[in-house]
Amino acid sequence: MTDTPSDQTRDRARPASPTPLTLLGLGAMGTALAEAWLAAGHPLTVWNRTAARTEPLAAKGATVAATAAAAVAANRLVVVCLLDDAPVEEALAGADLTGRDVVNLVTGTPGTARARAAAVTARGARYLDGGIMAVPPMIGVPAAGPYVFYSGSRALFEEHRAALAAPAGTRYVGEDAGFAALHDVALLSAMYGMFAGVAHAFALVRGESVDPLELAPLLSSWLTAMTGSVTATARQLTAGDYTKGVVSNLAMQVAGVPTFLHTAQEQGVSTELLTPYFDLMKRRLAADDRNGAEDLTGVVDLLRA
Known part of the structure; x- marks a missing residue:
């Protein structure tokens, strides 16, 4: 179950005696979190390997x-x-974790989170894993939209929800301790895919008399318009029917691939950011002619194979 933005607002507004807490680690993100908790009135104990940062x-x-x-x-x-x-x-090796509620905000893999949860609970503590969807300047600034995915002990999350919401919104994604990291990496993977496309787009016009600042708003608005496909893909995956609601089918899109590759060649731009995805599209089409009527959703299944 996830929280809505209104849930996050209620988290911050809920009157409660500020919970005392400990923070281990004062890098850029840790420091931002610490300042947000202090600003919200939470008694805070901090530790950092480099003492000067405290x-x-x-x-x-x-x-x-x-x-x-x-x-x-x-x-x-x-x-x-x-x-x-x-x-x-x-850091935790020499600590007595009996009766403690440990919230780990270190970016890791789902497997790492599950192993950490098992190790921590075996030492008498409850465990919650977190994936921070923000950069340090966004922390403590609700208008910037920061939030953290949490997974693991629901009882821990509910008890400390108000304290956890002081620096950023909260989104609980399940009892499986690995789910916060899974959601975190899934979103960031999509982000890097977008960055790859943006890099290719700018590379195409780099050698021409096209002002990047004039292309930027066009590129941004186009990418925003295309985000509707995310929900469409999710619906097709849920239904198991990749031909429902298709606007540009796979066969048509594969037929257009040479244009992208030839344009890049003409512009002296490498296609290495695009060809892996194009190759998957071609494989899906080649596997069965009937796949030509699908959307691009079938690529998901190829990645899982």
């Missing part, structure tokens, strides 16, 4: 712990925001 937060009212173990001991709610999984293992 000083600005101490000046704002944070309590600085000398060790990670001491920081964990200070509060029931413990949030981890370190660089990657190895420092998490090291």
